Amino acid sequence: xxTLKFLLRKEFLQIFRDKLILRMIFALPVIQLILxxxxxxxxxxxxxxxVVDNDHSEYSxxxxxxxxxxxxxxxxDNSKTYADALDQVEKDKADLIVxxxxxxxxxxxxxxxxxxxxxxxxxxxxxxxxxxxxxNTILRDFNNDVRIQWMQQPRLNAIPAxxxxxxxxxxxQMNYKLFIVPGVLALLVTLVGFLMASLxxxxxxxxGTIEQLNVSxxxxxQFILSKLIPFWVLGLVVLIIGLIIxxxxxxxxxxxxxxxxxxxAGIYLIALLGFGLLTSIYADTQQQAMFIAYFxxxxxxxxxxxFSPIENMPDWAxxxxxxxxxxxxxxxxxxxxxxxxxxxxxxxxxxIVTGFAIVFNxxxxxxxxxxx
Amino acid sequence: xxxxxxxxxxxFHHILRDTRSMLxxxxxxxxxxxxxxxxxxxxxxxxxxxxxxxxxxxxTQSIITKIExxxxxxxxxxxxxxxxxxxxxxxxxxxxxxxFQQNFQNELSHSNKAQLQIIADATDPNQATTLTNxxxxxxxxxxxxxxxxxxxxxxxxxEMRMLYNPQLKGAYTSVPGVMGMILLLISAMMTSIAxxxxxxxxxxxxxxxxxxxxGLVIISxxxxxxxxSMINVATILILSVFVLGLPIEGSLFLLIASTxxxxxCALSLGxxxxxxxETQQAAMLISLLGxxxxxxxxxxxxxxxxxMPTILQILSNLVPAKWYIIIVKNIMIKxxxxxxxxxxxxxxxxxxxxFLLISxxxxxxxx
Numbered sequence: 001x002x003t004l005k006f007l008l009r010k011e012f013l014q015i016f017r018d019k020l021i022l023r024m025i026f027a028l029p030v031i032q033l034i035l036x037x038x039x040x041x042x043x044x045x046x047x048x049x050x051v052v053d054n055d056h057s058e059y060s061x062x063x064x065x066x067x068x069x070x071x072x073x074x075x076x077d078n079s080k081t082y083a084d085a086l087d088q089v090e091k092d093k094a095d096l097i098v099x100x101x102x103x104x105x106x107x108x109x110x111x112x113x114x115x116x117x118x119x120x121x122x123x124x125x126x127x128x129x130x131x132x133x134x135x136n137t138i139l140r141d142f143n144n145d146v147r148i149q150w151m152q153q154p155r156l157n158a159i160p161a162x163x164x165x166x167x168x169x170x171x172x173q174m175n176y177k178l179f180i181v182p183g184v185l186a187l188l189v190t191l192v193g194f195l196m197a198s199l200x201x202x203x204x205x206x207x208g209t210i211e212q213l214n215v216s217x218x219x220x221x222q223f224i225l226s227k228l229i230p231f232w233v234l235g236l237v238v239l240i241i242g243l244i245i246x247x248x249x250x251x252x253x254x255x256x257x258x259x260x261x262x263x264x265a266g267i268y269l270i271a272l273l274g275f276g277l278l279t280s281i282y283a284d285t286q287q288q289a290m291f292i293a294y295f296x297x298x299x300x301x302x303x304x305x306x307f308s309p310i311e312n313m314p315d316w317a318x319x320x321x322x323x324x325x326x327x328x329x330x331x332x333x334x335x336x337x338x339x340x341x342x343x344x345x346x347x348x349x350x351x352i353v354t355g356f357a358i359v360f361n362x363x364x365x366x367x368x369x370x371x372x
Numbered sequence: 373x374x375x376x377x378x379x380x381x382x383x384f385h386h387i388l389r390d391t392r393s394m395l396x397x398x399x400x401x402x403x404x405x406x407x408x409x410x411x412x413x414x415x416x417x418x419x420x421x422x423x424x425x426x427x428x429x430x431x432t433q434s435i436i437t438k439i440e441x442x443x444x445x446x447x448x449x450x451x452x453x454x455x456x457x458x459x460x461x462x463x464x465x466x467x468x469x470x471x472f473q474q475n476f477q478n479e480l481s482h483s484n485k486a487q488l489q490i491i492a493d494a495t496d497p498n499q500a501t502t503l504t505n506x507x508x509x510x511x512x513x514x515x516x517x518x519x520x521x522x523x524x525x526x527x528x529x530x531e532m533r534m535l536y537n538p539q540l541k542g543a544y545t546s547v548p549g550v551m552g553m554i555l556l557l558i559s560a561m562m563t564s565i566a567x568x569x570x571x572x573x574x575x576x577x578x579x580x581x582x583x584x585x586x587g588l589v590i591i592s593x594x595x596x597x598x599x600x601s602m603i604n605v606a607t608i609l610i611l612s613v614f615v616l617g618l619p620i621e622g623s624l625f626l627l628i629a630s631t632x633x634x635x636x637c638a639l640s641l642g643x644x645x646x647x648x649x650e651t652q653q654a655a656m657l658i659s660l661l662g663x664x665x666x667x668x669x670x671x672x673x674x675x676x677x678x679x680m681p682t683i684l685q686i687l688s689n690l691v692p693a694k695w696y697i698i699i700v701k702n703i704m705i706k707x708x709x710x711x712x713x714x715x716x717x718x719x720x721x722x723x724x725x726x727f728l729l730i731s732x733x734x735x736x737x738x739x
Contacts, residue, residue, distance in 0.1 A: 317411035
């Protein structure tokens with residue numbers, strides 16, 4: 001116990017000695033947590049629109065007007081021909097082309113049928129899909145107005161209709177920040193903890209101070225604990241600061257219990273730091289440790305469910321996420337913060353991260369050799 | 373010149389000796405590109421939903437069958453009452469629940485109106501909206517089939533064109549994004565840590581007192597990493613075209629020339645990081661903790677820049693990956709030439725110049 005205390009004092013002194021590192025550990029996550037969640041929005045407001053109106057009729061003008069007054073579209077261009085409009089898309093000036101054919105109004109009223117062309121820049125399939133979906137809604141509403149104008153009411157009502165009502169639980173205002181902030185925070189805590197741990201032991205190797213530790217009568221588990229505890233404390237402090245920022249800036253207050261959250265984050269950090277230390281034990285140089293850390297971090301992040309939902313991934317990728325510790329932290333944070341999930345709801349998450357913690361740290365203790 | 377070549381050779385030996393790092397540096401882009409090309413998708417599939425059928429009649433059955441056969445949804449059948457819905461949401465078992473009212477079919481045929489309720493887990497608002505929309509359109513399709521006999525007059529049909537990406541392949545978005553991200557992070561990381569390492573271990577002084585000019589010392593350290601980056605570019609492009617099915621509509625020469633400029637930009641960013649830090653640990657924190665998330669989130673890869681608040685739109689201009697992603701999309705997918713990307717190229721060149729200028733200035737002060 002006394003040995004551990006001395007070792008811990010040494011580690012803490014080392015961390016606090018390097019003021020630049022210490023500042024970065026706190027400043028970098030804080031700045032990012034303040035800024036980045038505002039970037040995460042899929043809500044499309046200003047789809048740029050290029051219109052080719054070949055009809056110039058009352059109806060075509062009314063349809064265009066419906067587009068511009070919907071709030072989703074911003075009319076940036078009136079082109080004479082489709083080719084001109086295409087040019088606008090090529091230059092990234094317009095996202096969507098709406099072409100109204102000649103005789104649009106006449107065909108609709110006289111022949112009961114006409115056609116409108118939508119062409120979207122589909123390099124991003126998602127944006128294109130949304131743009132076309134909005135455009136369709138506007139067109140359908142316009143079409144209904146036309147029908148109401150020309151048809152007698154009873155005929156419309158005679159059709160059996162399924163009345164779909166939808167409600168959104170846990171986040172009725174559909175506030176994307178409630179979703180993204182806990183995820184970003186989970187990631188920043190992970191980055192800080194993992195990077196610090198993965199460089200730590202290998203740094204002592206590179207500088208040569210590890211030999212002094214190896215010849216001293218320190219037990220292996222004491223050594224690993226002395227490396228783990230300081231970063232564990234750091235990680236939790238970053239988490240607490242992050243929670244305070246989420247509350248002040250985004251008004252996010254966990255629905256569920258703080259204690260369940262801390263307990264989970266605590267166990268998770270032990271697992272993650274164990275993995276970091278394992279990286280450090282395996283690596284020969286800090287450079288090598290950094291590349292390995294980068295490799296795992298980027299995969300952990302992008303397969304963590306922060307940016308794209310895990311259930312949308314193909315099966316093989318979903319299986320991969322089962323061994324991604326970050327996935328469990330992001331999920332648990334979101335569940336506690338938004339759904340108010342309790343310990344029992346998260347029992348499997350707890351079990352799995354505890355398993356990770358035992359395996360990684362067990363391996364770290366086992367793999368750490370007191371010889372160089 | 374001979375000195376320079378000897379130096380470069382020495383650096384190369386240094387890098388090649390470390391097989392583990394080499395493996396990561398060369399293998400990483402391959403793994404990441406394949407992983408993200410195939411795994412990261414915003415397409416909905418396999419969403420777990422629960423159906424609470426309070427009516428159990430022909431109509432509800434056929435709607436359920438329609439939903440089942442759509443491939444977007446996996447139906448969880450364990451829910452039999454309203455109370456179980458909340459619990460299923462809380463444990464994360466389902467993303468959405470559908471509740472059919474009692475006597476669904478009866479209501480539909482007699483009062484022309486039957487109620488169906490969709491409850492979505494809006495923790496992820498985006499996903500919730502998408503799933504709700506998908507489900508509504510399945511139900512509406514079914515309803516249209518029912519009403520086929522009384523087809524509506526005054527019909528506006530639509531013709532849809534999905535320009536550049538008619539099959540809506542996710543790789544068209546993800547590959548340019550991943551290229552921008554991987555090349556920037558790897559290149560910046562490599563140079564930042566390589567130079568700081570010499571500082572930390574004290575070998576930098578030895579190099580600088582040698583008859584080589586400091587500038588040449590840096591160049592000789594950067595060239596091997598430049599070559600590694602070019603190997604990465606080659607593997608990325610080959611995989612993108614032959615495995616992920618991306619076209620190279622424009623000039624391959626222009627694409628490679630732009631990529632070289634981008635890599636120089638990233639390498640010089642690494643040099644800049646190494647001049648402002650003293651330890652490898654600090655360099656790593658800046659290039660990973662400081663760069664990774666901003667590059668992912670502000671480059672236009674994960675989220676469209678046009679929707680961001682003005683401040684972030686301005687900040688995004690500082691992310692080199694943003695400009696490179698525009699260039700790659702224009703050349704590879706749209707197939708347009710230099711006349712559309714010269715501005716972006718100039719910006720990247722200006723960034724490279726600025727990074728190098730600051731680095732050189734700081735370097736002289738210190739040594």
